[in-house]
Amino acid sequence: LMNSSNNPDDRFLKRVNWTAVVSGLALFVLFCAGIYGSARSYVIHKAEQEIEGLILQHRGIHHYIQRNMHPELYSQKEKGMIPHAFYSPVMFSSSYMVRNMHNYMNEERIKKGQDPLYYKMAADNPRNPVNKADTSESRILRMFNRQPGLSEHREIITIDGQRYLQVALPFLPTTKPCVKCHGPREDAPPQLQDLYPGYGGFNEKIGVIRVSESIRVPMEKRLSLANIMMAAS
Secondary structure (H helix, E strand, O other), X not given: OOOHHHOHHHHHHHHHHHHHHHHHHHHHHHHHHHHHHHHHHXXXXXXXXXXXXXXXXXXXXXXXXXXXXXXXXXXXXXOOOOOOOOOOHHHHOHHXXXXXXXXXXXXXXXXXXXXXXXXXXXXXXXXXXXXXXXXXXXHHHHHHHHOOOOOOEEEEEEEOOEEEEEEEEEOOOOOOOOHHHHOOHHHOOHHHHHHOOOOXXXXXXXXXXXXXXXXXXXXXXXXXXXXXXXXXX
16 A cells, blocks of 8 residues: 555645644734734833823923913012012922822822832933933934924833833923023022032023933833733633
8 A cells, every 4th residue: 555644635734734834823923913013002002102191290280380470570670579589499390390290190090009200300411419400301302402493302221121202302491580590500590509509400591401200110010011912812
């Protein structure tokens, strides 16, 4: 009898079977990759929505301080109701107010079992060292000044082995009213000079983006959802 392994029909069937297996595995891998990609895109999109809500909230506070509070405070100075040399970051510094408000919000998030969110008014020449830009933030700040039309920057970064979604937005360029407190040190209110004895935050130039809003959302737990869905598949 002819050996079945040498039968052309058997060899053809084996080739067909292996082709079907390989094709099935390839389709399965593509399916899992699609599940992973969709899940990853979803969790990143949700994180971006959370960041957008945070930014809009903080921007609203900044606008209120600069459009409503500052004009009122300066008008009261002109009327003599407030000493002309008076300065207090609690009343005049929008970055001080927003930073503390953000810290209070994180306290409430922790009470609810939620991860705190990183927020910084990052600057290379900050008045308060707490706002000093790190290497990544400094790089992005230079990018904003080289590309004035750039409205935001986002990327996944790794810090101490943990992944974060980082979003940065250029803050308002330095304007003439800004240099009342951020121009030459000797022109700033005396109380401001006493409060900040160094040169941080002074000698800024009009038109320069000296600050970027930097937000980071922890992504390890969120991205693990994509891994779980792929493993389940």
